[in-house]
Amino acid sequence: MKAKLTATAALMMAGVLSLSACGGNTSSTTAGGGDAAGNLDGRGPITYVQGKDNTGAIRPLIEKWNAAHPDEKVALKEQTDQPDQQHDDLVQHFQAKDPNYDVMSVDLVWTAEFAAKGWLQPLKDKMAIDTAGTLPSTVEGASYNDTLYTAPQHSDGGILYYRTDLVPTPPKTWDEMMEMCSIAKENNIGCYSGQFKQYEGLTVNASEAINSAGGSVLGDDGKPNLDTPEAKEGLNNLVDAFKNGNIPAEAITYQEEESRRAFQEGKLLFHRNWPYLYNLATTEGSSKVKDVLGMTALPGKDGPGASSLGGHNVGVSVYSENKATALDFLKFMTSEETQRFYATQGSLAPVLSSLYDDAELVKKLPYLPVLKTSIENAVPRPVTPFYPAVTQAIQENSYAALKGEKSAEQALADMQKSIETAGAGS
Template identity: 35%
Template sequence: MTEPSGGDQMLEGLEMAHAGRENRRTFLAAGLLCPLAAALPGCRGDASAPSGEAETLPEVGLPAPAVPGADEARRHAGGRLTYYAESVGIGGAIDRALCGRFTADTGISVNVVMRPRDSTETYATYQRLFQARSPDVDVVTLDVIWPGTFAAHLVDLKPALGTAAAAHLEALVQNDTVEGRLVAMPWFTDFGMLYYRTDLLQKYGYGGPPTTWDELGQMAERIQAGERPSSRVFQGFVWQGKAYEGLTCNALEWVRSHGGGNLLEGRTPTVNNPEAARALARARSWIRAISPVGVTGYEEEDSRNVFQGGNAAFLRSWPYVYSAASAEGSRVKGRFDVAPMPHEPGQPSVATAGGWQLGVSTYTRHEGAATALVGYLSSPEVQRFRALAGGYIPTLQAVQRDPAVVRKLPFLERMAGATLVARPSSDAGPRYNEISIAFYQGVSKALHGTAPEEALEQIAQRMQRALR
């Protein structure tokens, strides 16, 4: 899904959007990223004001948590905020319940507006509001790749929330810090991971999932050969190979796990190197061998449907697939598990980070009240509530380790050892879209036969022109 940036060990912390959501450094794997609940139908409603009464969600029977430090926030009682809220799946209901509790505890009114489900449409909406310096929105939800683009229009939250931010995943905080300003707070996260068929690994005598790319290739080839007689469409490994943001997320994992570094260092392209070339050559070798020719047109749902339909041994995707593949009617229910993505020997397992953040518009008339709302929505209490109520992956290490959260999101523990990496949205700033397009279009050319070295040279040249 999207919608998606070296690093400490993942399980010291811990858990999509279609494409994915990076920064100048690798994300410590001290936490995982969030499932995008994107498989569920979203709702886009008109503005609605909560009643001011604490609300219990009937879907989960959980009361919205009290506002920590409510006495301090009451200094802004009487303020009225407009909040562009989550619109995917149960997210809207969760946000309305939380804002109702916030109003009840602080006296600050919150008008909850469901943002467009399409993140591209949301991006365009924010562009119009910010260009007009409109005070009509106070608190915004931000895709992980947007802080650099919108930084000039967002309040520096460091004075008020800097201490709280230090408890969140380091890579996400880095992603949300632009030129020393904390322009957003981590809200929930997302990451790439390897899905594998436990029944087929057992059938072919494997004791566990692959840890290196060589192992993945060997296992996928053997399982595919063994299953083809009974299923001509069976594939060894499926992933997102279409020329779009999702390919940026996949290819970033390949490059980093081969020792190819970041795409940018500051505003200097660094992707044109031998390790990155080896990564692209390896990916090209999968096509027709363990991946179908059509994988170069796959998005998230295309690859999920192949795996969930029982026609693939391995899948690279986001956490939202876990729930979908575990649901009634899934052909792989109870027959799959997840693991960190493979890597080259001596290199880390890498997961591209996705997720969403919370920011305060520079043009708000109620900065104190808006900052208090962001503090509440990103608090440990709310992150735990969102994880239990909607399966959203916390960005706080302590919440990721909470026993109830671990039971709700069992795959989090499996991802220990992976390193989260962010796309270079902070370094690229408003040029990120051009940087990503240059990267995924160049990678796509390599997958279709262009020499990796030539493709990388073209990518670096396009990036350099975009950053001038």
């Protein structure tokens, strides 16, 4: 009997051991595992990976490519529509050195992490692309350590929406906007709101406040740089507005949709949100701001403020076996024609400066001129391989400051220390 049990146990152990053997390769993350110099001339079928397509634009694009390149066909792999899951899916495939993930859509804030892990093919030398006509802030967001790792594809920036029936001339600076809050009081509505719930949107709003006042979250050396009077002024702008009621107290629970609803119901005078609001606010039946919707750049210290940059880029995996095809496809995906198609078909903002002045496009997407100013002045969210820790530090501490649980000064000091420990690594 004992022999049987031993046999079973041995079988079990064998199973476990063989598993841990292959597990060992994936769980120990060694950087630079891929061969960035290999397969540069490889051509053949490739796979393009992105999150669930809500624009209806990607399939016609790929059909078009496939018709023109019968020997280098592109297969589409769609992930879920949740950014966190998309991120984790990419990470898993990179760790497994999967050669079947050739080209992928990379969210701006993942670029540095993937680059530092050695998973993205640097776009230089043979793999170089032309970024001459591309808005500089989007190129900055696609780079890590001064090397371009992804090609900017579509961008996103914050816009200040306002009520044209109540505000004759839109404010250019934060102080001007705060002065106009008396109008809101007379009309018994809230003055300003962005997104202040503790989530990624708060990182966007808090960094905008800090950057607009002339501060910055990270210095040029990638180290935190929050112990400055500018950063303090920026965060204090929000803290004070919460204190004196210019930002209504309930805004501490707002994400994009809650704040959009409040604005569309006519409960806000000024509202910071993304370009997607425009279509909804002008077409939804319940919208009370349909005919009085104004748009302008985010207010800054002396002029336009610094929006946080959103958007997606296209990258090539170092594990791809057909990098020449991948590069061609990447160029195709970021070409002017494709960007125009994305803009008209999916309302995704282009990264090519010229398209923002295109009369036909502006007619279709009236927010483009404002968005151009926004993106030109935009600052990418902190470009760091430790982005998850950095955004956590910003969210938690600025949330505490907005709720009055600690002073802006203390919140910034804590942010500074938190980001330092994140970068200290092991």
